[in-house]
Amino acid sequence: MKAPLDTGGIRAAARLALAAGLVVAGAGAALAHATEGGLVLLLPTDFYTAAGASAVALTVVLMAVLPEPVLARIFAPLLLLRLPRTRAPEITSMLVALVFLSLVWTGLSGSRDPMENPLSLGIWTGFWIIIVTVQGVAFDIWRWVNPWAGPVSMLRGLGLRPVLHLPVRLGYGPAIVTFLAFAAFLMADPAPADPGRLAVFGGVYWLVNLLAALIFGPRWLRRGEGITLLMRSYARMSLVARRGGRLTLGLNGWQLLRGRVPRGGWAVFVLVILACGSFDGVNETFWWLGVLGVNPLEFPGRSAVVWQNLAGLAAANALLLGIFAGTVKAGLMLNRSALPLAEAVRLFAPTILPIALGYHIAHYYTAFLVEGQYLWAMLEEVAGNSHQGHGHGDHITTGFFNTTETMRRIWLTQAAAVVVGHVIAVMLAHAVALKVFGGARRALLSQAPLALFMIGYTFFGLWLLASPRGV
């Protein structure tokens, strides 16, 4: 038979654009975040989404009717045992810095496979998925594993002194810039999981910030280094914290009601966290690929959408800042409050931290399920317990993406993270409003637009989870 048509190159194509990994594609992309795939589209996600948003709406109503002290009690912390003062974190930080540098070295010289290379697994799975989650949910682990604090402290101990003053007017600007650089690498780089690229980016990022911390002093780590500021922000979300020398336990978010009101730049930073986290999900949807004019069934790869993703990231940040400020402004107007807008944004921005954390957990949960196995296998091997099977891959499974029941459980777990994040955010926002505006009625009025925003954001988050993805 004569060829009816030539199908060179791309055209013969993607028969393998296949049900493509798309059906199950969670399969282990350090960043390809799992696509819940076809089975999610079979789940009654519309119903679940409505239920989730209703839960958040119900919380808003509850806030209106519950007596004030109830909320205070919900967030009241329990003082537990007294904690000794210790310099141990400086030592562990130093060790983590050494481990980090050796990981960078393996990134340059070790296996090229991101699921095998300790750097890719360590950074994207160990740090970005697991440690960030522990930080927000449980306790301030960053204090122990921050790879700058120890070296900076040691070098200062050797007599190095800051040579420049970090101008106060810069505020948290440098941290916003460095965090956006990290986010841009995560979302727009063609291959952030590639061990070589990650080693270069991670190594340079570490070194630049170390130098800056030496030049400007440790305050650089508080106002200039984005990841540390992210972790300090999430530390305010954690269950336990050190307060007055004692281990203190409270519902996630309790610290936000007790700490100082963050300065302006920090509030903006919190919004940047949420904006980046939200876009890091949108950028995989059929919707976004449609905006870009890319056929999701024939996705041309991340290197084809670098600038588009950078622009999207910038737009997401601008959009969220605008919407949030507008929402807070509307609340002030409804309330006829004289509170300046900037002040109100500073007060309310931290209340969206639980939403950002919920997104983070939901978004990376599927990646965690797959890549966590690779990380575990690597740790087992370090411990000398490697599996002696046909090969390392034999014990890694993505079987849970292949059945409706397991996918339902996975999806509902993700949805729960999103919904719980919003519920806590609503409660926190109400608690802040009570504190600022006094009476429940005024608090409620001021908060109505923000509550609507949060209900809307719940819809958005669950829509994101239920959307078909092409990346």
Added chain:
Amino acid sequence: MTTRTTKQTGTTRRGALKTLAAGAAATSLPLWARYAEAQTSEPIRVGFQMHRTGIGAAYGRWYGRTTEAAARLINEAGGINGRPLEIVVEDDGTDPKRGAEVVEKFATQHNCDVGYGTLFSHVVAGSAPRAGELKLPYFVVSEGHHVASGALNRYTVQPGITDVKSQVQAMAPFVAANLGKKVTMIFPDYAFGHDHRDFFSAAIEAQGGEVVAKLAIPPTETSFTKYFPKIPRETEVIYHVMVGPAVLTFVKEMGEFFGPSRPEIFGFIDSLEAVDISSPGLEFLEGTYFWEGMPRYAQADQSPYDKFYREQVGVDDKGASLSDAKDVSTFAHMFGCWETLYVIKAGMEAAGYKGPQDRQALIEAVEAMTEMPHSNEHPQGAKVFNGKTHQVFGPQYISKLEGGMLKVQHTTSIEEGFYPDEVDYTKMSF
């Protein structure tokens, strides 16, 4: 940047850990020392261009497992020309641009002898020109017709898996003779779907059949109910090649639309590769037919080669991982990796391959291949390689889903997949 991979794929992580240990000299552990084995002879390096991340990741994982198993066996049997086989993995992100970069790394940084393993057609198309420029033998496992169409170059070959044109053509006689002659095609509205439309339309007409309707579905569609009423009443067979996350929705809605009285249905297993067919919502597929590159379920007349292959890759009789019955493999395609590695081995042995200076001789040795018998090295079936078009031809399987299991109804002959040559690569200069 140095290349630190190890002799067998199974030990790449160890290689990384070895380096990690070296990097963290202060905390180096004697445990890792055991991996620092001396190598007696320089390995043959096969650069494995893996879809580790991106939309091909599910395939990449199984291509990796298959490659690992074959490489292990080859090494256990003495390697290639007495030298160990080393698989050097690079992730291309299922991204054509990165694919070209990976090929370049194989040639210039990792000192690979050949490149191998690329699956997605657009990545092959993006990478093959670079392989040609660098004169790196490039063994793809993609099914695309791009190799045999003449679009690529002397250094690119596809000796381990048949191309889609051959597959579609070989199916047509069975469809016309057993399922019906009036066919409605449902396909995604872009190049991939168009290829099926055009290849199959011609093939079914050659069998005296006709395509009575062609329903092109927009790629971003996630609900299909509005398309089914467009299926003509006279339709005897539906030929569907839907892909993407919405494919399960498509199948379910088609089932709901037709109920018990439906035409015959024929599809490509690609739609459901790595999907557990017993998933709720897919009951409707019972009694429908699929093309399979290699039967996912072990058949009653299973060959000893199929049995051996499953054992070595670690796959059970249902095509799922031995360690998790729900972890369904990409069984219809991944044999291509196994067979291709054995072709590389045979080619290197025939060419007396010693190093990069023998790359031309390797290509010529592969071009000279013709018949490949059904064997442990070719568990999918016997093959015939066409040296002029750089494309292999082999049997295709048509299976029917019965009792939740795909049972082979018909195996096409190799010849049914033949079509006139569209290129003669042997006439191109190196």
